[in-house]
Amino acid sequence: GGSELANVYDDALEKGFGLVASNIAEPNIMMGLMEGAARKNSDLLLQLSGGASTFAGNEDPVDGLKAMGAYIDTIADQYDIGVFLNMDHQTDLEFIEAQMDLEIPSSIMIDASHEPFEENVARSKEVVEMKEEKGADVLIEAELGQIKGVEDEIESEEAFYTDPEQAVEFVDRTGCDLLAISVGTQHGVAKGKDLELRPDLAADIRQALRDHGLDTPLVLHGSSGVQPDQLQRMLQHGICKVNKDTRYQYEYTRTAYDLYSEDPTNIVPPEGVDADRDTFFNDTDWSPNKDVFDPRV
Numbered sequence: 001g002g003s004e005l006a007n008v009y010d011d012a013l014e015k016g017f018g019l020v021a022s023n024i025a026e027p028n029i030m031m032g033l034m035e036g037a038a039r040k041n042s043d044l045l046l047q048l049s050g051g052a053s054t055f056a057g058n059e060d061p062v063d064g065l066k067a068m069g070a071y072i073d074t075i076a077d078q079y080d081i082g083v084f085l086n087m088d089h090q091t092d093l094e095f096i097e098a099q100m101d102l103e104i105p106s107s108i109m110i111d112a113s114h115e116p117f118e119e120n121v122a123r124s125k126e127v128v129e130m131k132e133e134k135g136a137d138v139l140i141e142a143e144l145g146q147i148k149g150v151e152d153e154i155e156s157e158e159a160f161y162t163d164p165e166q167a168v169e170f171v172d173r174t175g176c177d178l179l180a181i182s183v184g185t186q187h188g189v190a191k192g193k194d195l196e197l198r199p200d201l202a203a204d205i206r207q208a209l210r211d212h213g214l215d216t217p218l219v220l221h222g223s224s225g226v227q228p229d230q231l232q233r234m235l236q237h238g239i240c241k242v243n244k245d246t247r248y249q250y251e252y253t254r255t256a257y258d259l260y261s262e263d264p265t266n267i268v269p270p271e272g273v274d275a276d277r278d279t280f281f282n283d284t285d286w287s288p289n290k291d292v293f294d295p296r297v
């Protein structure tokens with residue numbers, strides 16, 4: 001639930017680690033992620049976007065959430081780590097309401113970052129109020145600033161940095177539990193250099209929030225490809241959710257491709273998953289939050 005996940009973020013803020021939030025759309029990558037996290041004794045946050053839910057549910061996103069929720073729960077029981085589900089880049093209020101009613105996710109991201117400020121505040125606030133009315137045990141993530149690239153149904157041509165003072169106003173007015181900020185990362189495969197990566201801006205945003213008595217955990221989207229030293233700096237400044245999608249999709253596809261290229265009769269999916277478990281989750285991928293802090297995330 002959300003309160004349990006909130007404890008993980010409290011711990012993350014105190015100790016300076018980040019929880020990797022990884023996107024899935026089907027069980028294959030989920031299997032590897034759980035095994036990888038368990039090997040590092042780290043809690044795991046999986047995420048489903050609207051498109052992934054629709055895919056997993058054979059065109060019905062609510063069925064997709066139910067199916068993946070049951071799958072995640074069942075397999076997570078085999079492990080001794082906390083496994084949480086976030087609903088990533090959500091835009092549809094009706095679907096968000098169903099997510100709360102089903103009580104499956106621990107957190108939900110409302111993404112209205114492509115809207116003008118006032119509209120972003122209004123939509124994000126609506127989701128926070130929905131949660132409060134229902135008394136749902138779920139954290140709400142909202143985004144301020146714009147990240148370039150394609151993520152699910154949302155495509156941004158332009159990128160804007162998050163303004164620290166606006167961030168304070170945004171958190172104050174929306175009451176969101178987590179804030180996704182734009183500090184130079186980009187979504188997807190084509191990582192350009194449109195915006196310079198600015199860990200210093202993450203620090204300013206964190207400071208501005210703290211000056212106003214707000215201890216809101218910050219979220220970094222588009223984290224695939226961010227260099228370890230840069231990420232390390234981000235983690236020191238209140239970033240404690242690190243969204244990574246492309247990296248794992250790429251690794252899984254590459255592993256499966258290598259396996260099948262070695263021997264064209266190698267077409268049994270479980271063999272791909274087994275190969276994936278051993279090659280995909282190397283020691284540098286994890287930021288374990290239980291025994292060791294590995295900064296090379």
Ligand code: G3H
Pocket residue numbers: 023088089151186187188189220221222223224243244245246247
């Ligand atoms: O919400 C998902 C992340 O922002 C994914 O970004 O695919 O660039 O790692 P990425």
Ligand code: ZN
Pocket residue numbers: 089151187221222243
């Ligand atoms: Zn994202």
